[in-house]
Amino acid sequence: MSVNQLSEDAFYNLIDDLNSKGTTVVAPVRNEVGMVQYEKVTSSKDNFAFDEVIGRYSPKDAFFPQHETVLRYREGENGVEVKAEEPEINDTVLLGIRPCDAAAMISLNKVFTWDYIDNLFTERRKKAVIISIACNEADESCYCTSVGFAPDGKEGSDLLFSKIKGGGYLAEALTDEGETFIANNSTCFSKKDKSVELEPIAEVTDLGVNIEHIKRWLDKKENFEHKVWDDLAAKCVGCGGCTFVCPTCHCFDLVDEPYGDQGKRVKNWDGCQFDHFTLHASGHNPREHQPQRWRNRFHCKFKIYPDRFEKKGCVGCGRCIRVCPVNLDITEAMIEITAMES
Ligand code: SF4
Numbered sequence: 472m473s474v475n476q477l478s479e480d481a482f483y484n485l486i487d488d489l490n491s492k493g494t495t496v497v498a499p500v501r502n503e504v505g506m507v508q509y510e511k512v513t514s515s516k517d518n519f520a521f522d523e524v525i526g527r528y529s530p531k532d533a534f535f536p537q538h539e540t541v542l543r544y545r546e547g548e549n550g551v552e553v554k555a556e557e558p559e560i561n562d563t564v565l566l567g568i569r570p571c572d573a574a575a576m577i578s579l580n581k582v583f584t585w586d587y588i589d590n591l592f593t594e595r596r597k598k599a600v601i602i603s604i605a606c607n608e609a610d611e612s613c614y615c616t617s618v619g620f621a622p623d624g625k626e627g628s629d630l631l632f633s634k635i636k637g638g639g640y641l642a643e644a645l646t647d648e649g650e651t652f653i654a655n656n657s658t659c660f661s662k663k664d665k666s667v668e669l670e671p672i673a674e675v676t677d678l679g680v681n682i683e684h685i686k687r688w689l690d691k692k693e694n695f696e697h698k699v700w701d702d703l704a705a706k707c708v709g710c711g712g713c714t715f716v717c718p719t720c721h722c723f724d725l726v727d728e729p730y731g732d733q734g735k736r737v738k739n740w741d742g743c744q745f746d747h748f749t750l751h752a753s754g755h756n757p758r759e760h761q762p763q764r765w766r767n768r769f770h771c772k773f774k775i776y777p778d779r780f781e782k783k784g785c786v787g788c789g790r791c792i793r794v795c796p797v798n799l800d801i802t803e804a805m806i807e808i809t810a811m812e813s
């Protein structure tokens with residue numbers, strides 16, 4: 472695969488060029504309250520935040536929106552007519568997401584193509600090019616290296632950009648789609664200069680955890696009701712913030728919204744930390760208490776994802792730690808379980 476480079480100016484020209492061709496560009500932007508989010512950008516003059524460690528929310532909603540209509544229905548003379556929603560899906564470039572978020576897209580893709588192909592997710596992914604920028608800075612919540620990823624990791628990206636000392640980026644194509652992207656935007660790229668020097672890659676704290684050991688521990692039936700869940704999750708208020716910001720959390724709810732003889736079915740993000748997430752119509756709730764919900768989230772990341780998809784459910788982005796209003800830290804559970812016998 473080819474390695475090219477682009478200057479700082481060419482990087483911003485690329486955003487304008489893509490927009491002028493009608494491509495949707497999603498990039499990290501600082502909003503009016505100072506929060507960095509991944510948003511559709513329309514010009515190189517937008518309030519970009521490519522140097523921010525990571526956005527508050529993950530970029531997953533580019534493929535899996537927080538809310539969308541999936542079908543519409545109408546009661547007619549011959550029964551109920553159902554029409555799947557077919558939104559226009561534009562060519563999209565996710566520009567400047569972090570390598571951990573790109574890796575998370577592979578895990579999400581596994582879920583949405585598992586026992587049912589989610590056309591809306593898969594079509595959006597097919598029409599997108601993912602360009603990550605390697606991290607030159609990490610904060611105290613980042614722990615990608617402890618779960619097998621890296622600040623300059625290549626998993627899930629079509630292109631990896633790395634900052635060049637003095638300005639601009641090295642552009643490494645990682646897939647055929649990445650290679651085609653460079654060919655289609657060749658005016659912004661030039662051949663790699665031999666003397667090019669990269670900015671140092673971020674140093675990420677090593678938690679000293681053992682993911683395989685954690686998995687073995689979770690596999691043991693007797694640990695399902697272990698008191699560690701009560702101890703760790705006692706202060707969780709069930710706000711669901713951790714699930715909404717997580718790039719691999721994928722739960723959603725389907726709700727019918729009727730009006731008269733017609734209506735629509737909508738798909739909304741849901742979260743396993745909400746008390747009503749597993750509430751049955753009978754009133755029974757198999758995860759009645761917050762520690763059970765917290766255990767489920769931990770199992771999902773470190774046991775269910777690896778068992779079902781041979782992928783990790785956690786990429787170490789640290790968002791759940793940053794967002795938690797009661798400072799609950801998933802790495803405390805990882806460290807504590809690593810110290811226990813499996
Ligand atoms: S569990 Fe936390 S650290 Fe892991 S991917 Fe989700 S938000 Fe990031």
Ligand code: SF4
Nearest residue numbers: 707708710711713795
């Ligand atoms: S963000 Fe914190 S308090 Fe909210 S559900 Fe997650 S762990 Fe619980």
